[in-house]
Amino acid sequence: MPSFPAEKILAESRNYAIISEFESVYLKRPDGTKLLIGDFYGDPKGALIDRDERFVIMYGCGLIVYYLRPPFEGYSYGLETDQWNEFGRDEPVRWIENVVQSDKNSFQLTCESGESDIITI
Numbered sequence: 839m840p841s842f843p844a845e846k847i848l849a850e851s852r853n854y855a856i857i858s859e860f861e862s863v864y865l866k867r868p869d870g871t872k873l874l875i876g877d878f879y880g881d882p883k884g885a886l887i888d889r890d891e892r893f894v895i896m897y898g899c900g901l902i903v904y905y906l907r908p909p910f911e912g913y914s915y916g917l918e919t920d921q922w923n924e925f926g927r928d929e930p931v932r933w934i935e936n937v938v939q940s941d942k943n944s945f946q947l948t949c950e951s952g953e954s955d956i957i958t959i
Contacts, residue, residue, distance in 0.1 A: 848885035849894070854906065856885040856894055863896050863913075865904070874912045875904040875922070886937050886945070893959065895945065897934040900927030903959055925957070 848863070849856040855866040856875075863876035863885065876882065876896045883898035887906075894904045904913070904922045911921040926932030933950035940946050940956065947955045 848882065848896070849887045851887040851891055853891060854887055854894070856887065856896065858882050858885075863902075865894065865906075865910075867910070873910055876902040876913050877915055883935055884937070886939060888959075889939060890942070895937050895959075897937050897947070900932055901925050901934055901937070901947070902927075 844859060846858045847855055848858050853868050857864045857866055857872065858881060861878050861881055862874060863878070863882050864872040865875045866872050875894065878896070879899040881898065882896050885894055885896045887894050891906055893906055896902045896904070902913070902922055902924050905920070909921070911919060913922060926934065934947050935950050936948040938946045943958050945957050945959065947957060949955070
C-alpha cells in the first residue's frame with residue numbers, strides 16, 4: 839500500500855508554521871497547538887506569512903487571508919468573519935500558483951493561466 843506524507847510545511851516564520859495535511863491548512867502556534875485556518879479543493883499550492891506576522895495568505899483554488907490576531911478562530915467554509923477573507927474561490931475560480939510580498943501591504947499573484955495581479959491587504 840502506498841504511503842502518503844501526512845503533513846507538509848508550506849511556510850515558516852519566527853513564531854508560526856503553516857502546515858498542510860491533504861486539503862486542510864493548519865497554523866502551528868508558538869505553544870505548539872495546531873488550528874485549522876483553511877481548506878482547499880485540491881491541495882493548497884502554498885502559503886506566505888506576512889513579514890510582520892500580521893496574516894497568512896494561503897493559495898491554490900483561490901486564496902484565503904487569515905489574520906494572526908486573537909481570538910484565533912478556527913476556519914469554517916462559507917462563514918463570514920473578521921478572522922479571515924476568501925477570494926477567487928467561487929465561480930469564476932482563480933487557480934493561484936504563487937504569491938510574493940511586494941511591500942508591506944501589496945502582494946503579487948501569479949495564476950495558473952499565466953495572468954498576474956497585485957492585491958493590497
